[in-house]
Amino acid sequence: MDTQNLIDMANRIGDFFDSMPDREEALAGIADHIRRFWEPRMRRALLTSLDEPEAGGIEMSAIVREALVKHRESLTPAAAPVV
Template sequence: MNTEHLVKMANQIGAFFSTMPDHEQAVADLATHLKRFWEPRMRKAFLEHIEQTQGQGVDPIVLEAVSKHMRQLTV
């Protein structure tokens, strides 16, 4: 799985949700989006990238969504 592509996609999704007026809701909705629309292999590869690189290249809102909703994303 191309993690560069996953990071790019996650950051694009994060940019969309970052425009929401309620930051906490944006973070929760971003995590929900990843859970709903990314297949498990994509989520697994993305989470492994974050773990191995300490989130290199991943925008702060995406890292926040992943850290706050890790349990939701790994199920």
């Protein structure tokens, strides 16, 4: 999974919501968009990048980082059932 591409996509989502006057609504909008339209492995990789930032490359914007931290629990995909 190309984490840098995921961060770039998340930053573009953040750019859209950053123009909203209500910060809490913007943070919820970012999280909701990622939860609804990103597949679980994409969300896992993006959330992992919060804990293991790579040197160089694209930095996650402040609003995206804040949204992911605030809504991390609801963004974390459920574990796959063991068969």
